[in-house]
Amino acid sequence: MAITPLVMGNWKMNGRAQSLAEFLQTVVTVEGAEAALCPPAVYLAQAASSGLSIGAQDVSAEKGGARTGELSAAMLKDIGCDYAIVGHSERREYHAESNELVAAKAAAAVAEGLVPVFCVGETLAQREAGQVEQVIAEQLAPLLKLPQVMAAAVVAYEPVWAIGTGKTASSSDAQQVHAFIRTQYAAVDAKIAAALRILYGGSVKPDNAMELCAMPDINGALVGGASLEAASFNQIIQAAAASSAV
Numbered sequence: 001m002a003i004t005p006l007v008m009g010n011w012k013m014n015g016r017a018q019s020l021a022e023f024l025q026t027v028v029t030v031e032g033a034e035a036a037l038c039p040p041a042v043y044l045a046q047a048a049s050s051g052l053s054i055g056a057q058d059v060s061a062e063k064g065g066a067r068t069g070e071l072s073a074a075m076l077k078d079i080g081c082d083y084a085i086v087g088h089s090e091r092r093e094y095h096a097e098s099n100e101l102v103a104a105k106a107a108a109a110v111a112e113g114l115v116p117v118f119c120v121g122e123t124l125a126q127r128e129a130g131q132v133e134q135v136i137a138e139q140l141a142p143l144l145k146l147p148q149v150m151a152a153a154v155v156a157y158e159p160v161w162a163i164g165t166g167k168t169a170s171s172s173d174a175q176q177v178h179a180f181i182r183t184q185y186a187a188v189d190a191k192i193a194a195a196l197r198i199l200y201g202g203s204v205k206p207d208n209a210m211e212l213c214a215m216p217d218i219n220g221a222l223v224g225g226a227s228l229e230a231a232s233f234n235q236i237i238q239a240a241a242a243s244s245a246v
Contacts, residue, residue, distance in 0.1 A: 024050040087119040
């Protein structure tokens with residue numbers, strides 16, 4: 001089954017209205033790949049008016065109520081979001097988000113018609129201890145108990161040691177983990193596993209995007225710093241599209 005690659009830019013806590021406007025005028029979409037952008041929440045409505053696929057960097061597990069500072073899936077859908085990142089390593093680390101909470105956020109997103117981008121990944125210490133598959137399996141476990149949610153989700157593998165460090169997993173190492181993720185899915189539902197989009201995130205740049213996206217189980221990229229410059233982001237989109245055509 002051919003899977004259209006997704007290249008998603010995560011701006012994190014960067015950017016301003018002017019830089020976003022300039023970016024949106026320059027970024028391009030190409031046949032053979034989907035491009036999406038996740039700017040800071042205050043700029044989501046501005047980005048949604050561009051026609052580009054838009055994602056939130058987080059979403060609440062709650063539908064509404066006394067949750068100061070939170071944004072519900074219904075609110076995000078209402079302003080034009082298509083995606084919501086859940087369980088990014090920075091949320092897991094700095095906000096102590098558990099695997100169960102991340103799965104609950106994914107379920108809340110799906111309930112309102114958003115596609116959750118479910119992030120998993122190990123730290124350097126866990127990799128060096130040979131615990132990569134154990135960590136990934138534990139992070140996926142609550143999601144895999146929710147068939148309708150896992151069927152709708154995109155999974156993003158982001159080794160924590162490669163995020164913003166300039167270090168990147170080799171294409172073969174990344175492929176090995178992506179294949180393991182698909183195997184975990186297949187143990188629940190082979191059909192869902194075959195259609196699953198699994199993104200790689202971790203210092204993705206124009207010079208490594210083609211090699212990464214050429215791997216059989218890597219279906220695009222979750223891009224951090226390189227997504228802040230439209231020229232770099234465009235090159236990564238083009239690389240993903242080219243790799244899918246091979």
